[in-house]
Amino acid sequence: MKKANRTILTGLGAIALLTVVSVGAEALAGSVSGLSIMLAVLKKATVYSLLAVSMNLLNGFTGLFSLGQAGFMLVGAYTYAILTIPVAKRAGVYQYYDGGVVQFSLPEMFSGVLGGTVGPVVGMVAALLVCGALAAFFGWLIGLPVLRLKSDYLAIATLGFAEIMRTFIQFEGFAPLTNGSNTLRQYTTFKHLYPYVIVVGICILLLVLLVNSSYGRAFKAIRDDEIAAEAMGINLAKHKMMSFVISSFFAGVGGGLMAMYTSSVQAKGFTAAMTYEILLMVVIGGIGSITGSILASFLFIGCSEWWLRFLDDSANNIGGMKLLAPGFRMVVFSVIVMIIVLFFRRGIMGSKELPDLFKKRQGKEGTR
Amino acid sequence: MLKINDLKVSYGGIEAVKGISFEVPNGQIVTLIGANGAGKSTTLRTIAGLVRPAGGHIQLDGEDITGLSPDKIVSKGITLVPEGRRVFPDLTVLENLRIGAYLRKDSLDSDIKWVYELFPRLQERSWQAAGTLSGGEQQMLAVGRALMSRPKIIMMDEPSLGLAPLVVKGIFEIIREINRQGVTVLLIEQNAYMALHTAHTGYVLETGKITLTGPGKELLRNEDVKRAYLGS
Numbered sequence: 001m002k003k004a005n006r007t008i009l010t011g012l013g014a015i016a017l018l019t020v021v022s023v024g025a026e027a028l029a030g031s032v033s034g035l036s037i038m039l040a041v042l043k044k045a046t047v048y049s050l051l052a053v054s055m056n057l058l059n060g061f062t063g064l065f066s067l068g069q070a071g072f073m074l075v076g077a078y079t080y081a082i083l084t085i086p087v088a089k090r091a092g093v094y095q096y097y098d099g100g101v102v103q104f105s106l107p108e109m110f111s112g113v114l115g116g117t118v119g120p121v122v123g124m125v126a127a128l129l130v131c132g133a134l135a136a137f138f139g140w141l142i143g144l145p146v147l148r149l150k151s152d153y154l155a156i157a158t159l160g161f162a163e164i165m166r167t168f169i170q171f172e173g174f175a176p177l178t179n180g181s182n183t184l185r186q187y188t189t190f191k192h193l194y195p196y197v198i199v200v201g202i203c204i205l206l207l208v209l210l211v212n213s214s215y216g217r218a219f220k221a222i223r224d225d226e227i228a229a230e231a232m233g234i235n236l237a238k239h240k241m242m243s244f245v246i247s248s249f250f251a252g253v254g255g256g257l258m259a260m261y262t263s264s265v266q267a268k269g270f271t272a273a274m275t276y277e278i279l280l281m282v283v284i285g286g287i288g289s290i291t292g293s294i295l296a297s298f299l300f301i302g303c304s305e306w307w308l309r310f311l312d313d314s315a316n317n318i319g320g321m322k323l324l325a326p327g328f329r330m331v332v333f334s335v336i337v338m339i340i341v342l343f344f345r346r347g348i349m350g351s352k353e354l355p356d357l358f359k360k361r362q363g364k365e366g367t368r
Numbered sequence: 369m370l371k372i373n374d375l376k377v378s379y380g381g382i383e384a385v386k387g388i389s390f391e392v393p394n395g396q397i398v399t400l401i402g403a404n405g406a407g408k409s410t411t412l413r414t415i416a417g418l419v420r421p422a423g424g425h426i427q428l429d430g431e432d433i434t435g436l437s438p439d440k441i442v443s444k445g446i447t448l449v450p451e452g453r454r455v456f457p458d459l460t461v462l463e464n465l466r467i468g469a470y471l472r473k474d475s476l477d478s479d480i481k482w483v484y485e486l487f488p489r490l491q492e493r494s495w496q497a498a499g500t501l502s503g504g505e506q507q508m509l510a511v512g513r514a515l516m517s518r519p520k521i522i523m524m525d526e527p528s529l530g531l532a533p534l535v536v537k538g539i540f541e542i543i544r545e546i547n548r549q550g551v552t553v554l555l556i557e558q559n560a561y562m563a564l565h566t567a568h569t570g571y572v573l574e575t576g577k578i579t580l581t582g583p584g585k586e587l588l589r590n591e592d593v594k595r596a597y598l599g600s
Contacts, residue, residue, distance in 0.1 A: 217467055217470075220459055221456050223458075229456075
């Protein structure tokens, strides 16, 4: 139990530190020209790190190969947008559907009660919780049939779910709620980087505590050997469902944050490619390593959105070389990914966590 | 006492166990011996709840436990050491032991100490991933892990499988030691000599039926058993 307390303290400390750093980074990005992209990259990477960690819980810690991430994110993103568009702006957003059926906005409701400064924040956080809860509910619903499947079959079934969700949400019948195939926009968002960092930090801390608990140990046992885990008295169906629902919850919260970051949501964007991107982060970071997933998210987003940008600019071509052109960035990026996978077979971190690297193996906790 | 009555198990229409009855009295070591495909593993897996029986009854201390789920059966006090050890390779030795006690909510400190006393080698390797242990150490861990649930009855599926003769001897010594400390043991083995030598009671299983029964030492002298399983 002492260990859990120590993890909480370390985690809260890290969140506080990162909050300060993010405030600093934001000030820096605002004052130095050319660095404004850094802020966008940091926001996106922060959101993706939560998505990657939630996927890692399922794929890395429980050994359930699921590709439904984009589907749960979609549920989260739509839920967030629908709940937070200010009432006055609804007529404009739902222009083809008479302002839609939802005629309230959580941030506004809470500002009515708690005042204009605290209210919207509480409203946004409440909306994020609803995102998670709804995604978790969908996870439970989908989990009932598909968790009987294993490995590739589970992957195909969950991928199918994500694709169905994408079409389903654009269905005309739901349009007064979801705005059909039109975008949802003008909803309330976090303006700064640090609220993203705090929300994602708390979510990841909760996931770390889960993974380190006896439930987390049971998940890992299921991953390592299902039959042995069952023989030890671990209820497979119950624990797989638990992992699936929790992962969906955080994918939903991540989807809500994603909606904030992009500031407009359309179902079309939540493709399987999005799931693969997150899967790639999990694999590059190390299957079964939370810090690995976080590191990989930042490296991945940094590479794909920022550091390799110069490759897209044909003005950077030297001499008569015609290599650099829009899109070339992704070619180089793919090669980098291949190299990483070839040289780090188990990802950057393997199944280790960042603190493990600074710790000696012996006497880590004695023999309690 | 574990009492098996007319147990029948089928796999996809093929009857692997054709109505066997036997008893495992408290405090004893009971062994089922038999050739490949005789139905030994199936019997243990059925008692552990991993396979549903097609017929018959399993009773523990008078209570019917037929067809209960594996976690219920573990919490009733029957634990299986699965065939081929099946430790969790990426978890440390200590984590493996803790998983063994997954259904218990009380303190594990004294039990971990107990297992480490039985297997000092495991204590040395406490922080090592179980997958990096040798075969013999993995078998010790599999037994230790099962003991962590504080079972009344520990069932072992071929604990000598793939181990060097000297290690096998060590494993059987441990089985006797565990039994001396009050745990009932149900053992199935291909190594009939070692198993019968260790067991209080032996049952011979042939193609899904029990053909012979008696005290272990007596079966060792039985001509049929000698011919079929001891190769003399």
